[in-house]
Amino acid sequence: MIGNGYMSSMQNIPFDKIVKLGQRTMLENKLFSVSWILGRFCNYNCSYCWPYARSSKVDHRPFEVYTNAIDEIKRQARANGFDKFHFSFSGGEPTAYKKFIDLVKHYEDYESKYLSIHMTSNCSPAKRWWTRWLDATDVMDRRSITASFHAEFANEKEFGDKLLYLQDNDVLVTINQVMVPEHWEEYYERSKRFSDRGLHVTLKPQSDPTASFVVDGYTKIQKEILQNESVQGAYQVALYDDAGVEYWIDQAERLNAFGFNKFKGWMCNSGYQSCIIRSNEVKRSYSCHDEPLGTLDEGFKLFKAPMPCITPSCVSSADSKIPKEKNV
Numbered sequence: 063m064i065g066n067g068y069m070s071s072m073q074n075i076p077f078d079k080i081v082k083l084g085q086r087t088m089l090e091n092k093l094f095s096v097s098w099i100l101g102r103f104c105n106y107n108c109s110y111c112w113p114y115a116r117s118s119k120v121d122h123r124p125f126e127v128y129t130n131a132i133d134e135i136k137r138q139a140r141a142n143g144f145d146k147f148h149f150s151f152s153g154g155e156p157t158a159y160k161k162f163i164d165l166v167k168h169y170e171d172y173e174s175k176y177l178s179i180h181m182t183s184n185c186s187p188a189k190r191w192w193t194r195w196l197d198a199t200d201v202m203d204r205r206s207i208t209a210s211f212h213a214e215f216a217n218e219k220e221f222g223d224k225l226l227y228l229q230d231n232d233v234l235v236t237i238n239q240v241m242v243p244e245h246w247e248e249y250y251e252r253s254k255r256f257s258d259r260g261l262h263v264t265l266k267p268q269s270d271p272t273a274s275f276v277v278d279g280y281t282k283i284q285k286e287i288l289q290n291e292s293v294q295g296a297y298q299v300a301l302y303d304d305a306g307v308e309y310w311i312d313q314a315e316r317l318n319a320f321g322f323n324k325f326k327g328w329m330c331n332s333g334y335q336s337c338i339i340r341s342n343e344v345k346r347s348y349s350c351h352d353e354p355l356g357t358l359d360e361g362f363k364l365f366k367a368p369m370p371c372i373t374p375s376c377v378s379s380a381d382s383k384i385p386k387e388k389n390v
Contacts, residue, residue: 066130073133074309075309078305079318080301080388081387081390082302083301083385083386084143084331085298085314085333086298086299086300088335088385091176093178094139094146094148095147095149099153099339100153100162101122101161102122102227103116103122103154103155104116104118105155105158106155106214108212108215109243116154122161123342125164125165127358129142131339131344135364136174138337146174146176146177146178148178148180149178155377156176156183157181157185166199167338177204178201178206179199179205179206180206181206181208182207183210184209184211184212184215185216185224186216186224189227192227193223197361205232207236207237208238209236211239213252217254222259222261224379225261229260235265236263238264239265241265241266241288242268243278243279243284245319245375266357269318269377272317288319296312298311299316304390314379322375323376323382324376325371325373326373326374327389329368329373329387332346333348334364334368335367335384336352340366343357344357344362347373347376348378348380350381368386
């Protein structure tokens with residue numbers, strides 16, 4: 063037992079009795095979270111990538127559209143009482159946006175009580191680019207990167223070297239490895255090599271092309287590995303059962319491995335304490351069936367309070383980590 067929460071084993075969490083959950087930083091603080099797909103353009107063209115997830119065509123919006131969005135999100139979130147911010151950038155490949163570092167600098171301000179930045183990246187830029195990124199994010203309270211290794215394009219040693227450089231400069235680093243069932247042994251051995259170098263690796267189950275469910279093909283032992291291995295030292299997500307007992311897991315990615323991702327009917331803070339930006343759309347969440355909150359071009363309006371979830375499943379961790387509570 064840790065405080066009022068249990069973390070002896072995730073197998074002991076009574077998922078059928080959980081009535082509340084969320085990212086601890088969002089449950090405990092007035093923190094607003096943004097998950098932003100800057101564009102689908104990617105400098106890699108991996109054979110296994112879903113067609114919707116990447117493009118060879120540069121599709122970034124004008125810089126002023128992005129900066130205006132940052133300013134407007136902060137304005138509306140502050141009006142709802144949120145004074146801390148976390149922005150997570152992905153793609154495509156976010157580092158392929160030529161003005162990305164300038165955008166990061168615009169995100170900085172001296173009014174917010176807390177600023178955090180995250181990026182999901184293939185980490186393809188050279189070390190000198192990362193040095194510029196480190197300088198640009200130096201004032202942030204927290205910096206983190208989820209790195210994706212793609213063997214068709216990247217060199218394993220160079221990839222690891224860059225991540226160790228970032229880690230040595232106080233960036234929280236984890237490698238996300240989607241464990242494709244037919245390539246399990248190859249991916250598992252490579253993940254062990256990264257781990258032996260001192261890098262954290264998260265083993266993720268593969269989802270279907272619509273990101274609606276986890277694919278079949280895993281053995282019982284493989285499922286247990288996905289549920290229990292590569293646990294991070296920091297427990298980021300809190301869950302509460304109907305008796306008020308608190309449980310902790312390391313990250314929202316773990317919920318998919320347990321199949322705990324159906325929250326239809328629950329009250330959810332997405333759209334109120336968080337939003338998703340995908341191309342021109344500002345949405346409540348990635349998987350949400352709601353109408354968009356608006357667009358970058360014509361404006362958007364955040365919710366003024368939590369709203370019921372109307373979506374059958376919540377496969378994206380960017381969605382499932384948002385605070386939500388079951389109507390009981």
